[in-house]
Amino acid sequence: MSLSWQLARRFRTTKAQNRFISFISLSSTVGIALGCFVLIILLSVMNGFERELTHRILAIVPHGEIYSVDNRGIENLDAQLYRLNADPRVKKVEPYTELTGMLQYKGTLKAVALTGILIDDNPRFAEQVSNADWQRFSRDEDSVLIGKAIAKNLGLQIGDTVRALIPVTTKDLRFSAPTTITLTVAGLISVGGELDNQLGLLHLSKASAASGITGQAMGLRFTLEDPFSAYATMRDIGYTYPQAVYMSDWTRTQGHLYNDIQLVRTVVYIALALVIAVACFNIVSSLVMSVREKQPAIAILKTMGATDSLIRHTFMLQGALNGVIGMSVGVGLALLIAPNLSRIVQSIENILGIHLLSGDIYFIDFLPSELMWQDVAVTVVMAIVLSVLATIYPAYKAAKVSPSQSLH
Template identity: 45%
Template sequence: MIRPLSVYLGLRYVRSRHGNGFASFISASSTIGIGLGVMVLILVLSAMNGFERELAKRLLSVVPHGEYIAVTSAIDTWQQQIEKIEQFDDVIAAAPVIKLGGLLQKGENLKALEIRAVDINKEQQVSAITDFITDGQWQNLNGQSLVIGKGIAKKLKVKVGDSVQLIMPRKSQNSSQFSAPKKYNMNIVAIFDFGGTIDETLAYMPLATGDAIAELNGAVHGIRLNVADVFKAPQVIRTIGQELDVYVYMNDWTRTQGHLFNDIQLVRTVMFVVMLLVIAVASFNIVSSLFMAVNDKKGDIAILKTMGAKPSTIMMSFVYQGLVNGVLGAIVGAGLGIYLSLNLTEIITAIEQSFNIKFLSGDIYFIDFLPTELDIRDVIFTVTAALVLSLLATLYPAWKATKIDPAKVLGQI
């Protein structure tokens, strides 16, 4: 097989380097460093992709993508408004909502909560809450009934079928006079387990019941939307809101839950920069190994130059020699990174079970496991970055090799 002289010399110098213990150690350390950097960077990016996927799949399947909340008076033409909203291509569905706040009491236990009075059929079109029902049935939500989060049920020590007392503030015509709160007996018909703070604060009741409590006479406080692309929700909400003929506040999920997405992006950026610096440091170990190689091969370089070897041939010989470290490190690191990324959730679960620890708590975060999603574009970009940094590290030592004066070197032999 015919190979260019520079490739032949570069590979030969790589093989001869194994006889030099210190040079071999420096070379191996650079390869290992590049491999570890590539592997960890792929792992981190895959984990961040997994968190973004779960954010869209889980959190935004329950939290509305957008809401229109009445400013002054309740929306009494909400049926017509929903028909108008659902005509837009970016909207999957819309549903009415009445927002209430109150206290839930069971015996001596008391819990403050946010209540969403919803149409049980339309709500399923804008929310995947039924996927998270762990006890009871969503369709049983009718009359004086509630669907509550697992955190609320745990706090009040109640279960499906129990009766609780809902305490609501009473409207008073005289703002200086305190009115006794209204009390309603409610039945728990279902419990949902989503994870995070939502389980601790949120409850659902039928739209008709909420209408009777809030005395809205068939009107609603707002309309909830489910859009096709969650990351375009702010733009979609603004565009549609300007077409409505009611005076409303325009809210989207980025105002209430956007901090989670911003945190993911921040961690992604910081970890990317840190791990890229690790790869850069490992890559520049190539500089040390190549300088030692150039110093060791001065005689060979001088002889090659006297035989008519071009400077480009000599330079490329050492560039190829240095690139071997980058290529090996990038390939091995990418292989390990891909394998670990595809199995990261199972590996972390096995570690948690073996050592009886929990890395992510469902009571704090919206998930209790470490998600992962491998994106081949991240692999390509990471490997390319490692190879580019490795190439840059070889240029100066290889260029210095072309500046060796044959007369001085051969005169000392």
């Protein structure tokens, strides 16, 4: 064990140390621990929200879309599906037709966005629709799946018959009598947030017939290998598509959720980095006072042959110990709590009889958490670096102590 390390431990634990200095030193350790703990916890929550956004919203909302500019729909559908599915950036391409209209049930109307899809054995929204509901829907071409909030607002049950009123425009852009589709409720979709209040699914052939397009589908929906590349990928595909089409991607409709998560993450980083930095300034205060108190001891060490380098290293280690201890406590607690945060919050909600997140407002009804080791690594490095930087000035002052003046 090096001499500077032994001296740092002795200076830090000496009983003769001023109690006020001890309090300042303890407050810096507690501040660093609290900052590291809260930073990792909040970043884990942000990671959880981002995970749920990807798994829930982007599981049912297409990553990208292209759709025809007129009522011809997508031309040469099978050939285009084969070509686009061969693109390495594309995970899956599906034809669709979208209708916007009103659902009518017992004299009550509710706005809804109905999307016609092809029925396959591996639906992209399997987690949002129960297997029984999906089987009923796939067997009946005149059936519909609706968001649970729509069913709640209209008082619908599985098996009820509803009418969908689809507006029709004439060539001179005037509205005529709406097209009416009679549908049977086959099941419910549970995505979360506003989507449950506006989303419905029906068979592609039914939707295409009601929309008046001459082709099989109005457009194509894309599931990409990397959802966060949707903006660039969809423009690349759209600009090279052999037919005049409009382009869209999920960042236009749901991107505000992702942007909000990233904004909060940035604010959390800045705010809690400042909390850790302020706690590290307490290290400066405690070390400066400690240097003044221990000037006689420093002078004696120098008369015994201690170099300026040894004195600097001693006080840098003494201050860094506060940072390392605080960081270790804060990170250790965060590693215990962050992976179990959802269960802990749920238990508190059950005990207090409250609900933090409402599924009617947010796209999830629980507090998510996902611990990522890169967040832990960044927090550890930041705390240690700031702690070491905070020791430089006091250690420099300690090395400049003059034995002749201190022992006078």
